[in-house]
Amino acid sequence: MTLNQRIDYLEAVEARISRRTYTNEPIAAEKIAFLKDRILAINSESGLTITWLEDGSKAFTAVKSYGMFKNVGSVMVMKGPKSTADLSERIGYYGELLVLEATALGLGTCWVAGTYDKDSDLFSLGPDEILVAVIVVGNVPTEETMKEKLIARTVRRKTLPLQDFYTAEGETPQWFVEGIKAVQKAPSAVNSQRVRFHYAKEGVSASAPGSWATDPIDMGIAKLHFSLAVGGRFAFGTQGRFEKD
Structure with a gap:
């Protein structure tokens, strides 16, 4: 380009x-x-x-x-x-x-x-x-x-199924699913995919275990992928909510 x-x-x-x-x-x-x-x-x-x-x-x-x-x-x-x-x-x-x-x-x-x-x-x-x-x-x-x-085989594992990336209260709208599809493609430390999203009527949030030093980095990466796919912006922090455009 x-x-x-x-x-x-x-x-x-x-x-x-x-x-x-x-x-x-x-x-x-x-x-x-x-x-x-x-x-x-x-x-x-x-x-x-x-x-x-x-x-x-x-x-x-x-x-x-x-x-x-x-x-x-x-x-x-x-x-x-x-x-x-x-x-x-x-x-x-x-x-x-x-x-x-x-x-x-x-x-x-x-x-x-x-x-x-x-x-x-x-x-x-x-x-x-x-x-x-x-x-x-x-x-x-x-x-x-x-x-x-060869290196990739040692650090990658099979990508988690889409439903393993989130929990939800009630039925999830299609825009949320599209966001999770983008999260599924986000890089993470040794492809650990530890960031999880939660959908509720009150809003969308994200979290990571926090026991690895790389967890917050991976959460920032995952939040960006979700935001780009859906259109909107995540607040930073474990309590940060997503604001859809």
Whole structure:
């Protein structure tokens, strides 16, 4: 797609897969400029302090990444002030927005919360900032490599059936079901799919167990997918309700 076209987020939801092998082809300058502009806009809206790092390869040595990544170049550094309410959930929500935009530009991406060197001097943090995760972004081979397929088999499990993603009081409207279909395609830590939605006359809510550090990130990602499919906006936090357009 060209940069002057409106991004089709639902198309990107369908197309997105996690990629761990990248080519050495540089990202086109106009695509980098677009994503940097989006980062600035998102930071302004959210209060986050996300940055673009041109070369994050030093944080992905074979030891730190367990050999799961190849040819890592650019990364989006997902961070924000310690005082930010629901910081990790906001990172998930806005980070996934960037992931879908990068996908629409024909780039590969991968959320990374653990298998990289968090203590690398590449990540210059302010005294009140927390590094939550990074998102690898770059050009990728047209097809998944054999190594990617093998890695995928170790971290993926069969996607849960649609009804396992939610509970409901009474009959669910079709718009809610469409939202859950988008949630079903959301990335999550080792494809754990721990976020659950609840439908009631009073509104739609979402929750996650909270026992994993990645749970709030995954909840932010899932809330974004639901919001994009339905049209509307989720409030952040475990008590946050969905407001439909």
